[in-house]
Amino acid sequence: MRVPAPDPREVRDASLDELSRLGLPLPPEQFPLVWEPGDEIELRPTVEIEARMAVLHVILARCFGMPAQAAMSWLLNSHLVDMVTPPEWQFVMGGRGDHRSFVLHHDALFSLAWVLGLTKQLDPTLPVDERLVERLPHIAGGESFEHWRSRILAAPQHPADAAALLDLHYCLDWAYLELERDGRSRPGLVDANAIGQRRWALEWAVVLRGPYHDEPPGWEEVDLST
Incomplete structure (x- = not known):
């Protein structure tokens, strides 16, 4: 469902209010908006988001000891x-790559779960909900991807709500990195890496349409440099 994007300035003001509430530094005035007036927004197709969640779940399972053959078989089936x-395939098949970076995808997975309505909130001060595992494919028990999809009955967020949370995490990403550079304490249990992962997932899941936006990026092409 493609809808008109909300007023980017109003959304940004709400994001800055949340940063102030959390006692976080505010980005500079020239900090860019995520979208422009007149743009449109939509979410990626639900099955595509579900597939990305399933792949990340398999990768995390590999991080914690799932055999490569079992992971490959589940993906094939x-x-x-x-x-x-x-890069994910190299890790799944041969354990090659940055193991720590793949473990961090736990927060990206949590963010995608929020997009699909599988968790109620994405609080920047709280770690991943421990109940998330109940809403993921039971790979060890042989649950198929299609059975998992029918079990969870995803109810995706409204695109405008997801876009607003993307804007918030765009600002949070900047603020948390500033905290770390200054050696200041965080407002909760979540660190800059987790915020970055949540933003990564939102940047991928929320599709922006307008004259200044390119086609939606692939997972590895998401730009978190600004």
């Missing part, structure tokens, strides 16, 4: 091999 990026 679920017809998800095409959704695995080359």
Whole structure:
């Protein structure tokens, strides 16, 4: 469902109010908006978000000891091999790559769960909900991707709400990195890496349409440099 984007200035003001409430530094006045007036927004297709969640879940399972053959078999049987990026495939098959960076995807997975309505909130002060695992495919028990999809009955967020949370995490990402540079304490239990992962997932899931936006990026192409 493609809808008109909310007023970017109003959304930004709400994001800055939240940063102030949390006692976080505010980005400079020239900090860019995520979208422009007149743009449109939508979410990626639900099945695409579900597939990305399933792939990340398999990668995390590999991080914690799932055998490569079992991971590959589940992806093949679920017809998800095409959704695995080359760096992810190297890790799934041979354990090659930055193990720590793949573990951090736990927060990206949590963010996508929020997009699909599988968790009620994405609080920047709280870690991943421990109940999230109940809403993920039971790979060890042999649950298929299609059975998992029918079990969770995803109810995606409204695109405008997801876009507003993206704007908040765009600002949070900047603020948390500033905290770390200054050696200041965080307002909760979540660190800059977790905020960055949550933003990564939102940047990927929320599709912005307008004259200044390119086609939606692939998972590995999401730009978190600004």
